[in-house]
Amino acid sequence: MRNWHLSILVLFLFNILLLSSRPKKFIFIAIGSAPENRNRRDACRRSWLSWRCPNIAYRFFTEHNTAENEQSVSLIVERQTFRDIEFQPFPRGREVMQGARFLHQASWALSHYEFDFYLKIDDDTLLCVQKLQDMLGEKRNKFFWGKYWCKQDRSYPDESFMLFSTDLLRFLVENREFLLFDEEVSMAWNFGFLSRFLNISIFDDRNGIDSQQGYLTDFLHHPGFNLTRLMVSDLSFCNRYLFSHHVDSTLDMRIFKESSSTPSSRRMMIEHPRDTCGTKFSIIPSRKSRKLPNIQIRTI
Ligand SMILES: *[C@@H]1O[C@H](CO)[C@@H](O)[C@H](O)[C@H]1NC(C)=O
C-alpha cells in the first residue's frame, strides 16, 4: 500500500517537473507540410525562419508513414539535421482529416512548450515574424487573428493563417468531445462555426494578410517577376504587410532580405468580420460537413 502511494507521488512530481520544464515562448508556429515539400521547407528555413526570434518556436508537421522508401529515408535525415520536424500519423492527402490534424499539432505544442499564442500556417508562405511579435505586443486572452472569406453562407477564416491565444486554443483542444466539432473538415471551417458562439475578440486582418481571398501583392505570387523594376521600398514586404500565402519556393530572395530588418509601423486595429463582411458574414455549417448542423447563422 505504501509503495503504491509512493509511486503515485513520484508520478505526480514527475508530471509537475515535466510541465514546468517546458520551454517558455511567446508564439508557437505550426507549419503543415507534405512529405515531398522539401523545397518549400528549405525556402522557409533560409528566409523568414532564419530571422532570429528567440521568443518563437516552430515545427513542421508532416507524415512519415505514407512516404515512399527513398523519401522516408531523406525525411529522417532532414529531421535529424534540422530538428524542426514532427511526424504525425495521418493518411496522405491535404484534405483528409484536417480538423484532427490541427488538434494533434496543437496538443503536441501544448505538451512541449509554454506559449501565449499559437499560429497555424502552411509551408508556402512568407511571415514577418518580428512584426507579428511587435503587433501582438503582450499576452492576450480570448483572441483570434485571421482573414475571413466574406462569402454568403460560407464565411470562415482562411486556413493559411490562423492565430489563437493559448486559452482559446486550450479550450478547443480540451473540449473537442463536447463541442460540435468535425475532425474530417478543416479547423478553419469548424472555427468559422464555433467562433459565432464564443465570447472572443476576432481580428479580421484585411490589410496585412496577403492571401487568396484577394491578393494584396503581385510580386509574391508570380515566380520570375522582374524585381529590378520594383523600387527597393516596394521590396520591403514587411513594411506594409505581415504574411503572404502561395509564395513560390523559387522566389527571388531579395524580397526576404529587404524585409528582414524592417521595424514595424503597423498597429493592431481589431476589426470583427461582422463589420468587414457585413451581411456576407453568414455560415451554413453543413455546407462543408456531414456532421455539423444544417442551419444558417447570421449576424443581425
Ligand atoms: C465577454 O468577455 C468580456 C471580456 O473578457 C467580458 O467583459 C464580458 O462580461 C463577457 N460577456 C459574457 C456574456 O460573458
Ligand SMILES: *[C@@H]1O[C@H](CO)[C@@H](O)[C@H](O)[C@H]1NC(C)=O
Ligand atoms: C528586368 O527589368 C530591368 C529594368 O527594367 C531590365 O533592364 C532587365 O533586362 C529585366 N530583366 C529581365 C530578365 O527581363
